[in-house]
Amino acid sequence: xxxxxxxxxxxxxxxxxxxxxxxxxxxxxxxxxxxxxxxxxxxxxxxxxxxxxxxxxxxxxxxxxxxxxxxxxxxxxxxxxxxxxxxxxxxxxxxxxxxxxxxxxxxxxxxxxxxxxxxxxxxxxxxxxxxxxxxxxxxxxxxxxxxxxxxxxxxxxxxxxxxxxxxxxxxxxxxxxxxxxxxxxxxxxxxxxxxxxxxxxxxxxxxxxxxxxxx
Ligand SMILES: [Zn+2]
Numbered sequence: 001x002x003x004x005x006x007x008x009x010x011x012x013x014x015x016x017x018x019x020x021x022x023x024x025x026x027x028x029x030x031x032x033x034x035x036x037x038x039x040x041x042x043x044x045x046x047x048x049x050x051x052x053x054x055x056x057x058x059x060x061x062x063x064x065x066x067x068x069x070x071x072x073x074x075x076x077x078x079x080x081x082x083x084x085x086x087x088x089x090x091x092x093x094x095x096x097x098x099x100x101x102x103x104x105x106x107x108x109x110x111x112x113x114x115x116x117x118x119x120x121x122x123x124x125x126x127x128x129x130x131x132x133x134x135x136x137x138x139x140x141x142x143x144x145x146x147x148x149x150x151x152x153x154x155x156x157x158x159x160x161x162x163x164x165x166x167x168x169x170x171x172x173x174x175x176x177x178x179x180x181x182x183x184x185x186x187x188x189x190x191x192x193x194x195x196x197x198x199x200x201x202x203x204x205x206x207x208x209x210x211x212x213x214x215x
Contacts (some may be wrong), residue, residue, distance in 0.1 A: 035154075059071045105201025
């Protein structure tokens with residue numbers, strides 16, 4: 001039997017000075033939404049996860065060896081499907097940024113557990129794991145394309161108005177809607193959050209490159 005192990009080293013391109021930033025908001029219904037208004041739906045992935053959860057419940061009740069084997073296989077299949085989805089989304093986001101000459105602003109995921117406050121703890125773990133993976137995929141695909149990546153503090157990005165900066169819980173009447181109680185700006189909630197992430201990206205880049213400009 002033959003094995004061919006091929007590794008492929010593609011040198012990263014030098015990072016180009018970005019013309020603005022593409023903000024990426026992470027979520028459950030939409031896995032990722034960009035400040036350019038592109039939604040990357042989590043519908044298929046959520047459906048697969050739901051189906052697997054049901055199957056898992058039935059198999060776990062059985063406790064037989066074959067049930068355990070099947071469980072393991074399902075878990076791997078689900079992880080593969082999630083990774084594949086993340087690869088596709090990462091590629092589309094990096095392509096969108098490269099095409100428009102923008103850098104990419106990602107949420108610093110340290111605080112993700114606080115943001116994705118769901119009732120089921122294992123769900124949080126699952127999504128947090130998946131968000132980290134998506135972030136990693138975006139970062140390495142961006143590096144290959146010479147697209148700048150910055151990480152920003154995601155606090156209040158969903159409650160703050162991306163037009164006037166007004167922060168208010170009531171700006172968010174429901175999951176999908178953002179409607180500013182101060183200036184009246186209205187946008188899809190995820191797009192508004194992505195726009196906030198984008199402007200924090202611009203600010204973050206300016207701070208970290210102030211020394212370059214002075215030189
Ligand atoms: Zn406003």
